[in-house]
Amino acid sequence: MSNGKNNSKTPLIIIGLVLIVAVGGAWWFLGQSNAGIKNTNKPTNAKAGQTPIVTNIQGAQPPNMLGSANASVTVEEFADFQCPTCGVMHPKVKEVVSTYGSRIKFIFREYPLAIPAHDKAYEAAVAAEAAGLQGKFWDMQNLLFSNQQAWSANPDYRKVWEEYAAKIGLDVDRWKNDMAGLNAKARVDADLARGRALNVNSTPSIFINGIKLEFEQMTVETMRQMIDAELAKAPNASQPAPSAPAAGNSNTANVEPKKQ
Amino acid sequence: MSDAEIVNEGNGIAKLPLAAALLALVGLFDSIYLTIHHYTGENVPCSVTGGCEMVLTSAWSQIAGYPLSIFGAAAYFVAFSLALLAAFGNRPLWKLFGLQTLVMAGFSFWLIYLQAFVIGAFCQFCLLSAATSITLCIIALASRFWRS
Numbered sequence: 001m002s003n004g005k006n007n008s009k010t011p012l013i014i015i016g017l018v019l020i021v022a023v024g025g026a027w028w029f030l031g032q033s034n035a036g037i038k039n040t041n042k043p044t045n046a047k048a049g050q051t052p053i054v055t056n057i058q059g060a061q062p063p064n065m066l067g068s069a070n071a072s073v074t075v076e077e078f079a080d081f082q083c084p085t086c087g088v089m090h091p092k093v094k095e096v097v098s099t100y101g102s103r104i105k106f107i108f109r110e111y112p113l114a115i116p117a118h119d120k121a122y123e124a125a126v127a128a129e130a131a132g133l134q135g136k137f138w139d140m141q142n143l144l145f146s147n148q149q150a151w152s153a154n155p156d157y158r159k160v161w162e163e164y165a166a167k168i169g170l171d172v173d174r175w176k177n178d179m180a181g182l183n184a185k186a187r188v189d190a191d192l193a194r195g196r197a198l199n200v201n202s203t204p205s206i207f208i209n210g211i212k213l214e215f216e217q218m219t220v221e222t223m224r225q226m227i228d229a230e231l232a233k234a235p236n237a238s239q240p241a242p243s244a245p246a247a248g249n250s251n252t253a254n255v256e257p258k259k260q
Numbered sequence: 261m262s263d264a265e266i267v268n269e270g271n272g273i274a275k276l277p278l279a280a281a282l283l284a285l286v287g288l289f290d291s292i293y294l295t296i297h298h299y300t301g302e303n304v305p306c307s308v309t310g311g312c313e314m315v316l317t318s319a320w321s322q323i324a325g326y327p328l329s330i331f332g333a334a335a336y337f338v339a340f341s342l343a344l345l346a347a348f349g350n351r352p353l354w355k356l357f358g359l360q361t362l363v364m365a366g367f368s369f370w371l372i373y374l375q376a377f378v379i380g381a382f383c384q385f386c387l388l389s390a391a392t393s394i395t396l397c398i399i400a401l402a403s404r405f406w407r408s
Contacts, residue, residue, distance in 0.1 A: 011347070149318070153378055205305075
């Protein structure tokens, strides 16, 4: 390896030092940030005094809703099926929704971003809404998020979606027709319009009773704190609201079939 | 042992391999940054103006569950070592360095292609790495012509 006389060891020493710095530095940073994540998860508290944002643009009606339409706390998420962070948020939101069941109203809004990297996002939103026309919105939404990487950069993504449609028991031909039709698209566009009116400019965006969460607040812990705070404001705070599905759409309140 | 063609000009340290070694360090730390970023999992929201991590979370960002950047870091470390040893006079290793950077540059072109045409998004630190690899390759190739 070495061939000089005096300096034969110099490069080896430098290489060794670089190795130590590189591996040691990486190790140290990883340790630091792990500790950081543990610490910061909790104190990112609900910020008091944030004002709710309101608009009279309703979005798709009836909305894709879980929980109870009469709940005092509304959690509204705007998401894009091709957004990786929305995919990461998906299980967290699911956890929160299942924790509170009928004590909250959870609404999912389509917000496909019109950016080149999200070339299939709008179509995916339509696919989910088309499944919703057969009462299977949440099944499709779940599959699209859970398998995001499998279809997102797949040229045959329509085939993949068809498999999902069959898997969740959709009438696949009808679903394909609905994807081409206007109803599903109109729902996506309505959600988009509502999102724009609420100044949604990134996904995921989550509102709890109209208060827009900072990105750092989108943890299970912080969302629970915020929901608890909002529930406490309501008159019958500890009383779970009766599970009353809103009329018209079978995609409302169908994940928490309360056996009461 | 040393042919001292591209090396040992005056003070015994060849400038071109030394520059290559320094550049490889840039690539090394870039890759380490990307690796740390991968494991600390700081997700960024997607927005119209960018910021979304399409590239780093894509199906191509990993090999067997390990982030691509770990392999990049290893490659840059080897490239750095080879270039430094060459700078101190080891000629055969400079050839090996040339061969390695050729492969790295080729791989970089493929990654740029993926970003441009398949994923449809770019990642700055990935592009920095590609630029580093390609420049290393150019340095290696250039050294052949300059001296012969």
